[in-house]
Amino acid sequence: MAAHAQLERLLFVLNPISGDIDKAEFEGKITDYCLERGRKVEFYHTTGDDDLQHLQHHLREVAYDAVFAAGGDGTVSLVAEALTNGTVPLGIVPLGSGNGLSKDLGIPQDIDQALRLTWEHRTLVMDTVRVGGKFSAHLADLGFNALVVEQFDKGDVRGPGAYVRIATQEYLSFEPETYHIQTDVEVWEGPAFMLTVANANTFGSNVVINPESPLDDGQFEICLIDPFPNAAAPGILYNLYTSGFDASDYTRRLCCRRATISVPGKTEVLVQIDGEPCNLPTPIEVEINPKSLRVLVPLNTQGR
């Protein structure tokens, strides 16, 4: 763990379409903040088109002391993937609607407070995960939430209200899949309402799907919610919002370093990875990449 490492040259990766703030004003604020403290700052704007390849190419050409992701969960995951297995740390200025990883890392949700990371921080070296070959720093899931995120993504309306409306609609007709999971520790098979591959703890919605699991412990959890009767829903929701995941009869967690997830009868399945929906061929191989990402966190938090 390093505290107060001097960061001279900073890159801010900005998603022009995330958040509802004026981006020109935001860039001006960052520039002033960094120049006042003797930092050099540059900006990189995502286009939504091959951003990972372009960013990786740029990072091979120019050496930075830190790269900040200024956007939502998708932008954070993009920059995290570009930096994984390297020595340059990731900083986060949360601008999205969920901002899950930044919350798990104890990064302030206020922009001015988050910018202090350029100046005061310590470095956490966290694990990352590969889910069916795709990068995940935070949470990936199959089942109910993946379906809701896909519908949410297709719609024009953002925010928690839109998510709840879609979730309520989908819940009425949702049919749980059966999963076969083989980990390096155990085998589990059964139907699940939702299956989360959790490197981290908390969704952007503040649902704590994987409480008390450090991001740098060299393992991930598969958090399962069984199909449940309607009458059990309020209790499960209460547990999810109060870090009580394990308290329910309908939940279980498998802790492991490697897993193969099959969905009998299906060759492809919908997966939500760090906020972005995608279809993956089955079986899905999941593997931890221990201590693979350096990330700047506030001095006064341990990260979770």
Ligand SMILES: Nc1ncnc2c1ncn2[C@@H]1O[C@H](COP(=O)(O)OP(=O)(O)OP(=O)(O)O)[C@@H](O)[C@H]1O
């Ligand atoms: N210039 C751009 N134009 C259109 N789409 C873009 C652009 N830059 C990035 N994207 C797309 O934006 C998505 C990532 O958005 P991001 O998660 O940063 O913000 P958000 O969706 O507003 O936040 P949240 O996920 O928290 O709601 C990706 O799908 C990416 O391809």
